[in-house]
Amino acid sequence: MRTSALGSLPGTDLGAGVRLALEAVSVPWLPEFPARGPWAGMVGRALGLLDGLGAELSAGEWRLAAVPGLDQRRAKAALRDDLDVLEENAQGLAGPLKVAVTGPWTLASAVLRPLGGRVLGDRGARRDLAQSLASGVRGLVADVERRLPGVEVLLQVDEPSLPSVLAGGVPTEGGYFRHRSVDRPEAVELLRELGGDLLHCCAPGLDVELAVGRHGAGFTGVSLDQDLMNRADWDALGPLLEDGRELWLGAASTASGVAPTADALTRRVLGALRPLDLGPVLAERVVLTPACGLAGWPASQVSALLRALATTAERVGGELGAG
Known part of the structure; x- marks a missing residue:
């Protein structure tokens, strides 16, 4: 087992944390260090991966933008630092290495559109966000495998908001109302767009058949x-x-x-x-x-x-x- x-x-000690993540478990992982700032947490890291979409942090909330803001650029730099430290400490590593990214539904629930309102409330915007994220994740996986040729990246997709998305429980920006529930076929489609091996959800009510069932999103495991x-x-x-x-x-x-x-x-x-x-x-x-x-x-x-x-x-x- x-x-x-x-x-x-x-x-914020990347070196010590990465060494622990490589040595203390049988399936090593690339950790996050959110104490470094909002650009290093799960949402910030995901926005740093976006391909062709800008984002900025304003008044404590992330929103899409015409061009990358300072904090999105910091997110990209923080991830490069993480990968540099990983490469330095993981030479010769062979086998699976787990890398986590925030999934499209949790990201759409957390990020605002440029003129307000969550991305989740706009079908076109959430598709654009998912496609941009998927492109960036493909680049991340390729980068890790280039740096560490013996490694097989195991992609973990973090979706703590997915049960609320499907149940119509995500609050609107003002908090007085809830977004309409997303249909299961669309939920599956955007998860498949991203791909991934493991769907992680630390909220109650995840439909495990949607994640790993034969007609689901194609994950091989659920967390x-x-x-x-x-x-x-x-x-x-x-x-x-x-x-x-x-x-x-x-x-x-x-x-x-x-x-x-x-x-x-x-x-x-x-x-x-x-x-x-x-x-x-x-x-x-x-x-x-x-x-x-x-x-x-x-x-x-x-x-x-x-x-x-x-x-x-x-x-x-x-x-x-x-x-």
């Missing part, structure tokens, strides 16, 4: 917070795991900032997985992760959490493999 993490780390999963989620996941899909299980809560013990985490994971009665299939197709990003955690607790996940994965993999 493998382990990984999902996105952000605390502080969910264990605390937010209900019986219907588990019932849907069983057949999908048997069909070759993966579950990246956010087994360790990130709410407290304190790492659980490996004993407690092992009990928790086994309690969730054993009822599926899939035995060795689970050891092969479940990856253990924190529930979400770790930007607000003390660095010492981040290390302790990743160690606990590694121990838990070894124990749970042995239990399920033996079963």
